[in-house]
Amino acid sequence: MDVHFFNRYQRQIQLKEFGLEAQQKLSNAKILIVGVGGLGCPAAQYLAGAGVGNIGLVDGDKVELHNLHRQVLYATEDVGKSKVEVAQQKLQGLNPSIDIHIFNEHITADNVFDIAADYDFILDGTDQFATRYLLDKYCVLESKVYVYGSVYAFEGQVALFDYAKNNICYQSLFSKAPKQSDVPSCSENGILGFLPSIIGSMQALELVKYLCGVTELSRELIHYNALNQQMYKTTMSTNEHYVTPQNKSDVV
Amino acid sequence: MNILYFGQLVDITKTAQEELSDCKDLNALKIMLEEKYPLLKEKAYIFSVNQKIVQETSLNNEDEVALMPPFSGG
Numbered sequence: 239m240d241v242h243f244f245n246r247y248q249r250q251i252q253l254k255e256f257g258l259e260a261q262q263k264l265s266n267a268k269i270l271i272v273g274v275g276g277l278g279c280p281a282a283q284y285l286a287g288a289g290v291g292n293i294g295l296v297d298g299d300k301v302e303l304h305n306l307h308r309q310v311l312y313a314t315e316d317v318g319k320s321k322v323e324v325a326q327q328k329l330q331g332l333n334p335s336i337d338i339h340i341f342n343e344h345i346t347a348d349n350v351f352d353i354a355a356d357y358d359f360i361l362d363g364t365d366q367f368a369t370r371y372l373l374d375k376y377c378v379l380e381s382k383v384y385v386y387g388s389v390y391a392f393e394g395q396v397a398l399f400d401y402a403k404n405n406i407c408y409q410s411l412f413s414k415a416p417k418q419s420d421v422p423s424c425s426e427n428g429i430l431g432f433l434p435s436i437i438g439s440m441q442a443l444e445l446v447k448y449l450c451g452v453t454e455l456s457r458e459l460i461h462y463n464a465l466n467q468q469m470y471k472t473t474m475s476t477n478e479h480y481v482t483p484q485n486k487s488d489v490v
Numbered sequence: 491m492n493i494l495y496f497g498q499l500v501d502i503t504k505t506a507q508e509e510l511s512d513c514k515d516l517n518a519l520k521i522m523l524e525e526k527y528p529l530l531k532e533k534a535y536i537f538s539v540n541q542k543i544v545q546e547t548s549l550n551n552e553d554e555v556a557l558m559p560p561f562s563g564g
Contacts (some may be wrong), residue, residue: 365564416534
């Protein structure tokens with residue numbers, strides 16, 4: 239075995255629940271991170287460090303000064319630059335042995351089938367309900383794993399969906415889509431940087447545990463409250479009213 | 491029964507937890523809550539009863555019911 243490979247990942251390979259087999263699964267994994275902001279930055283950083291072989295980054299935004307307190311891949315000198323270009327450079331510096339592809343655009347119904355085609359897992363770091371439902375429907379149709387995470391003030395939610403395995407998806411859980419205006423975003427409501435870093439890391443962790451076979455598919459919706467440090471886990475069930483998308487036109 | 495509110499619902503209820511009694515099922519509880527907090531009617535949320543997400547179920551006074559809205563921030 240390549241001595242650098244072993245040295246780089248030695249601390250996770252030595253974990254008996256993880257080991258070499260899981261490490262090799264990570265090397266072969268293809269993960270798309272949609273939105274490289276408060277959730278996507280920590281997720282991308284730890285996934286790259288852990289040795290995910292192929293990472294895609296999607297974001298059409300440029301770095302802004304008010305991103306820096308929570309979007310940990312960016313420095314002051316990066317303000318005004320493309321997020322995915324800066325992120326690619328930082329992550330490639332962290333781990334030159336992995337492939338990182340970037341998409342300097344926002345994901346939409348028009349481009350999701352092209353952008354996400356090569357990836358098996360989608361980690362959602364976006365901040366729009368419409369995009370979340372789009373990614374969820376796409377993953378159901380294409381039998382891909384969708385990892386949901388979101389934050390509101392001091393609270394966060396995480397869930398991993400593999401509809402092909404248990405017939406549960408984001409839309410079957412939250413079947414009534416709220417209007418975007420009903421739920422204030424980080425820019426309207428404010429956020430401390432620590433929370434999205436915790437939630438983004440939890441998304442990446444749940445993804446890696448499942449991908450590597452460290453844990454079985456979970457049916458849990460995890461709710462985390464950063465004010466009182468309480469976790470509230472609830473078991474998701476199938477929804478008989480959910481209509482499975484049958485083809486591309488049901489997604490776009 | 492113990493009622494828990496999460497996220498933006500707390501802005502409406504002004505409490506994250508309260509005790510209510512005598513609701514025979516989830517539908518009756520929903521009607522009671524939306525009468526007490528009319529703004530809830532406009533919100534999207536799901537019910538978790540004893541830490542299991544359900545669409546409908548009978549209730550008794552020992553149950554714990556959580557109202558969980560989706561968040562969108564990222």
